[in-house]
Every structure is written in C-alpha cells, then in structure tokens.
Amino acid sequence: MSEEKRGARLETWLGIGLVVSILLSTSVILLASSDKETVYSAYVTEAEGDYNHQQLSMMRDSLDKYTVANTMSTPMLVNDWREPHRTTLVIVAPEKPFDMAEAEAIHDFVTNKGGKVILAADSSNAQRVADQFGVQFFENTIMDMDQFYEVKYFKGPNSGTQAPQNQTNVWTVASINKNISEMNGLAMQTGCSDDALNQHKTDNCRMPVLMRSPTAIQVLGPGVSESEDVRRDVKVLATASDSAYQDVTGTADLTSNLNIKLGAGETGLIIRIDYPGIKAMDINPGSGDRLDEIEVTGSIVFVANDDAFADHLWDLPTAVTTGKAQCQSDLVYANHTCWNAELSTESNWKGNGAYFEELIHDMSEQENDDLSSLIKLHPEKFYLVFDESRHVTSTLTSPFTEAMGAIVLLTSDAWLKWLIVLNLLALLSIAIMVVPEKENWRHVFDLTRFRERPEKIDPSGYQQRVRQALMEKVRIFHDLTKEQMIHKTPPEIQAMIRDPRLIELAYSQNRVFSPEELRQLLQAIRRWGK
Numbered sequence: 001m002s003e004e005k006r007g008a009r010l011e012t013w014l015g016i017g018l019v020v021s022i023l024l025s026t027s028v029i030l031l032a033s034s035d036k037e038t039v040y041s042a043y044v045t046e047a048e049g050d051y052n053h054q055q056l057s058m059m060r061d062s063l064d065k066y067t068v069a070n071t072m073s074t075p076m077l078v079n080d081w082r083e084p085h086r087t088t089l090v091i092v093a094p095e096k097p098f099d100m101a102e103a104e105a106i107h108d109f110v111t112n113k114g115g116k117v118i119l120a121a122d123s124s125n126a127q128r129v130a131d132q133f134g135v136q137f138f139e140n141t142i143m144d145m146d147q148f149y150e151v152k153y154f155k156g157p158n159s160g161t162q163a164p165q166n167q168t169n170v171w172t173v174a175s176i177n178k179n180i181s182e183m184n185g186l187a188m189q190t191g192c193s194d195d196a197l198n199q200h201k202t203d204n205c206r207m208p209v210l211m212r213s214p215t216a217i218q219v220l221g222p223g224v225s226e227s228e229d230v231r232r233d234v235k236v237l238a239t240a241s242d243s244a245y246q247d248v249t250g251t252a253d254l255t256s257n258l259n260i261k262l263g264a265g266e267t268g269l270i271i272r273i274d275y276p277g278i279k280a281m282d283i284n285p286g287s288g289d290r291l292d293e294i295e296v297t298g299s300i301v302f303v304a305n306d307d308a309f310a311d312h313l314w315d316l317p318t319a320v321t322t323g324k325a326q327c328q329s330d331l332v333y334a335n336h337t338c339w340n341a342e343l344s345t346e347s348n349w350k351g352n353g354a355y356f357e358e359l360i361h362d363m364s365e366q367e368n369d370d371l372s373s374l375i376k377l378h379p380e381k382f383y384l385v386f387d388e389s390r391h392v393t394s395t396l397t398s399p400f401t402e403a404m405g406a407i408v409l410l411t412s413d414a415w416l417k418w419l420i421v422l423n424l425l426a427l428l429s430i431a432i433m434v435v436p437e438k439e440n441w442r443h444v445f446d447l448t449r450f451r452e453r454p455e456k457i458d459p460s461g462y463q464q465r466v467r468q469a470l471m472e473k474v475r476i477f478h479d480l481t482k483e484q485m486i487h488k489t490p491p492e493i494q495a496m497i498r499d500p501r502l503i504e505l506a507y508s509q510n511r512v513f514s515p516e517e518l519r520q521l522l523q524a525i526r527r528w529g530k
Contacts, residue, residue: 040093040306042070042386053312053322056092060386062314062353063360065379070386078109085114085280085296086375087383088364092118093306094125094390101479106300107132107224114278114296116363118356120303122215125390133273134223135302138216140248142267143167146241149210149338150331152323162331163323167252168213170305172269173342174238174355176202176362181236181265191346192358200367202358208339208349209238209270210313210324214305216246217268231275237301238270271302272363283372294370299363308352316351360384466518467505470497470525477529499528 037051038044042060046052060068071089081087089109098106106129109115119126127137148167153159175183176192187204196202219234244267248258261267275298284292307313312322325331326348327338340347364382365371375381474496475485488496494503504511505521513521 040310041388042068042090043388053318054307054310056090056309056311056314056386058311058314058318059090059309059353059356062357063384066364066382066384067380068384068386070388072388078105078115081383081385083282083381083383084109085278085282085298086364086381087385088116088118088360089385089387090118090309091126091387091390092120092309094119094121094123094387096390097125098128099479100128103128103132110273110298110300111275112278112298114275114280114298116298116360117300118303118360118363119300120306120309122213122305126302130217130302132224133300133302134219134221135271135273136218136220137302137304138218138246138262140215140246140250141168141213142170142216142240142244143247143252143254144170144240144244145254146243146336147171147339148336150325150329150333152325152331154321154323168247170211170214170240170244170269171339172209172211172238172240173206173339174209174270175206175235176237176355176358177235177272178203178237179235180206180238189342189344191343191348192354193346197354197358200358200361202362205346206343207355207358208343208347209308209352209355210319210349211269211305212307212313214240214269214308216240216244216262216266217271217302217304218262218266219268219271219273231277233274233276235272235274236265236268236270237272238268239265240267240269242267269304272299273302274299282370283374284370285372294368296368296370297365301359301363309356314351314353314356316349316353319351462515462518463505463513466513466521466525469522470502470506470528473525473528497528499524502528 037047039047039051039054040056042056044051044055045057047055066088078084078087078089089106106117110117110133119129121137122141124137124139130137144167148165148169149171150165151163151169153161153163174180175187178187180188183204183206188206190205192202192205192207196205219236222232242264243261245254245259245261248260249256253259276295278296278298279293280296281291282294282296284290284294303309311318313319313324327333327340328348339349366376366379366382368376471485471493474493475482478496480488490507493506497503497506501521501524505513
C-alpha cells in the first residue's frame with residue numbers, strides 16, 4: 001500500500017473516530033442526566049414546572065454589572081483566582097458536603113486573601129465550612145409562630161385563593177452591616193428607602209427578607225484559630241422571633257419535648273463575619289496604575305436558607321406571580337405579626353434581590369478608600385462567581401463533571417467548555433489511531449542469562465515500613481498533600497488516627513513489635529478508615 005493511500009485511510013478513520021466520540025459522549029451525558037432536574041443553578045433558565053422558580057438565574061441577571069462567572073471545579077482552588085479580594089463566591093444549596101481541604105481553602109480565601117463568600121444552606125452539607133468560622137448549622141426546619149407570611153395558590157383549580165397557613169414560610173427583617181442587637185431603636189424601625197439603596201447609605205436601616213423552610217444558625221466559638229477571635233467582627237444580621245422552634249419531629253407539634261427553642265435572639269437566619277486589616281495587592285490611589293499594598297476586609301455571610309436566593313423570592317413581580325404578597329395585601333394576617341410591625345417607614349418588601357444586591361455591594365468594598373477610583377468606578381472589575389460544583393451528579397456523568405472541573409476553573413463561557421472537551425476527545429481519537437501495532441513476538445527464556453533475585457528486605461526494616469504505610473493511608477484518607485502532612489503536629493495526627501494501637505505504632509520509638517504483632521497491625525491498618 002502506498003504512503004499516500006495509507007495517510008488517506010488514517011485521516012478517514014480519524015474523522016470517523018471523532019464523530020463517534022462526540023455522538024457517544026453527548027448521548028451518555030443526555031441519558032444519564034435525563035432523570036435529574038438541576039435546581040439552584042445560575043445557568044438554568046428553562047426548567048420544567050416549579051423547578052424553573054427554584055433557579056438562581058434572576059440573581060445572576062440582576063447582578064450582571066459585575067463580571068459574572070461560575071466554577072465547576074472544587075472550591076479548594078479559590079486562592080488561585082485573580083484579585084481574590086474583589087471576588088465574591090456564591091454557594092447556594094450545596095447538595096454534597098465539602099471535604100476538609102475545601103473548607104480550609106475557603107477559610108484561607110476569606111481570612112488571608114480578603115475574599116468574600118456567601119454560603120446559603122438548610123442542611124449539614126455546609127457544616128465543615130461553618131466549623132472553620134465557629135458557626136453551627138442546625139439540621140431541622142424552624143417553625144415561627146409569629147413571623148410567617150401568607151401565600152396564595154398560583155396555579156391549579158384553587159389559583160388565586162389563600163393557601164393554608166404555613167409557619168415554615170418565615171420572614172425576617174435584616175440589616176446590611178450591623179449586629180441587630182447593637183442597633184439603636186430608630187435604626188431598627190427604619191426601612192431602607194430607594195434613595196438609601198441607590199446611594200448605598202444603608203448602615204442604619206433594615207429590609208424585609210422572606211425565606212421558605214429555613215434552618216437556624218448560631219455563632220458558637222472563634223472557629224479553628226483562637227487568634228482569629230480578636231480581629232474578626234461577628235454580626236447577626238437577622239433572626240427569627242423568640243417563639244420560633246426547631247421542628248425535630250417533623251410533625252409541627254409544639255407540645256413535643258423533642259421540638260426545642262434555641263432561646264431569645266439565638267435562632268439566627270443571616271450571620272456575617274468580617275476580617276478587617278488584610279493586606280492585598282491592588283492599584284493604589286495616587287500611584288497611577290502601579291500595584292501597591294492596600295488593606296481589605298475578608299467577609300463571609302451564612303444564610304440559613306437557600307430559597308432566599310431562588311427566583312420565586314428574588315424578583316418582586318415573580319414573587320407576586322407565585323403567590324407572595326405584601327403586608328398590606330388582602331390576605332388576612334391573623335394571630336401573628338407581619339414585617340410592617342417592625343418598620344415604621346419603608347415597610348414594603350422589594351423582593352429579596354434588593355437586600356442581597358446591597359449586601360453584596362457592601363461586602364465587596366466598593367467604597368474602600370484604599371481602592372483606586374480606576375477600580376471603584378467600574379463594577380465590572382469586581383467578580384461574582386457562582387459555585388456550580390456542589391450539584392449532585394449521577395454515576396455516569398460524574399467523570400465528565402470532574403473532568404470539566406479540572407479543565408475549566410473560572411469561566412462562564414459554555415462554548416469554551418465544549419471546545420476544550422471536544423479537543424480532548426479529538427486528541428484521544430488521534431492517540432488511539434496513531435499508536436503503531438506491535439510486531440509479533442515470542443517470549444524466549446534464556447537460561448544462560450541467569451540473574452540473582454534482588455536483595456531481600458532487612459527484617460529490621462519491617463516495622464518502619466508498616467509505620468510508613470500507616471502514615472501514608474492517614475494522609476490520603478484526610479486528603480492532605482505530603483507538605484501539609486509534614487506540617488501537622490503529633491497531637492493533630494493522633495487525633496486523626498484515633499486507634500490507640502496504631503498511635504503506639506506511629507509514635508513509639510523504643511517499642512519493638514514482633515512479626516505476629518506487625519501482621520495484626522497490618523490488618524488493623526487495612527480496616528482503618530472504613
């Protein structure tokens with residue numbers, strides 16, 4: 001066969017392989033994801049039924065003055081992003097828990113890089129991150145006998161009529177940057193007007209925020225570092241009423257001893273923690289476009305509900321369409337109060353979007369005097385990143401999602417993602433096609449070329465090798481790099497191991513174990529962590 005014909009045949013097979021790879025990968029992805037509806041995504045705009053109201057697309061659209069992006073990769077990489085002190089990471093409704101490395105990375109992003117994070121959840125999936133900041137997420141939905149709002153049916157035969165009262169439809173009145181326990185009486189009763197929002201003068205006012213089936217959050221301690229307690233600034237921005245309780249039984253039975261109240265002012269709904277005085281590199285006023293060291297504040301906001309950001313509560317017209325109403329509506333607020341009783345002025349609810357847009361503006365430090373006007377006057381120089389990596393994927397799509405996470409760290413361009421994937425498929429096809437076939441061969445034993453076996457392991461080294469195997473398994477189980485493992489103190493490693501026998505193996509320098517003991521320890525190491 002001529003070289004020209006052979007080349008043409010190879011190109012034909014490459015083309016066929018590429019087309020088959022694209023069709024196969026697309027079919028597998030569509031088939032695997034056909035039984036799952038994505039919720040709380042900033043990039044789903046047309047979902048079926050009620051799922052369309054449980055997305056974050058309106059939040060993304062209303063904040064498009066910022067540079068909006070998404071990450072499909074692990075939050076462990078947040079510290080590699082550009083200008084972290086001008087980046088707000090939004091994590092809403094994490095469907096799978098964070099691992100320790102991700103939680104530590106988010107903590108470092110806030111406390112050392114000056115990054116901003118909003119974490120909204122009503123489950124324990126966010127607890128590892130919350131632990132880093134000394135915050136506790138409670139598992140159970142709260143029911144508030146005083147602060148719940150009414151809704152109407154918005155579809156079906158009862159459309160337009162009042163739905164039964166539901167004490168899990170909780171409302172609260174939240175401040176932007178003040179601890180409500182420290183606000184004076186006038187500020188507590190003052191609602192944020194449109195002028196105050198337009199001019200970002202919202203230090204001494206509050207705004208209504210509606211939630212659906214929230215849990216509760218509390219600040220319990222200083223977090224992972226006692227020294228942080230000195231410089232951090234904790235603010236409880238919103239709480240439920242004193243009558244709210246955790247519905248542990250799920251029966252809404254207030255008489256049950258299992259259903260408990262957390263105490264007056266302890267049922268937190270929105271908590272903000274600031275870390276001022278962090279050094280960052282940015283354009284400094286008076287230095288032209290030269291980079292200089294400036295002071296920024298890292299911030300994280302915990303919200304005890306994910307629906308607070310969803311479309312059906314974000315935009316006021318959409319909220320009205322889905323049955324929510326103002327206090328001054330024709331709905332009867334019997335036997336409980338409404339938010340207009342908390343505010344003497346500007347008591348109308350503007351949709352949750354009005355509150356969170358102002359909160360994000362305040363967190364992002366667009367009024368920071370250390371920032372150059374070249375930055376402050378251009379909102380597009382601030383980044384808003386939606387974390388799309390916390391959605392649960394099926395077994396078949398999980399490898400694809402993980403691959404996408406490794407490829408695309410910080411981009412909102414869907415075409416770019418597909419271009420990268422298709423290029424990888426093309427490279428894979430080429431690699432398969434061009435691998436030369438091996439020649440036929442036979443394995444012939446040559447007894448004349450006898451070589452001795454390699455040296456046996458010295459029995460005195462068995463114990464050290466077993467110890468090394470233990471430490472390596474502990475490192476891999478806790479998702480630590482070798483460098484991170486080196487910096488762990490003995491007490492920290494002992495806390496990770498927990499088994500007294502294995503701790504003795506790891507740190508007993510004088511004890512010599514017998515071969516039988518080492519065999520038993522090897523079995524214990526195999527079972528450890530399962």
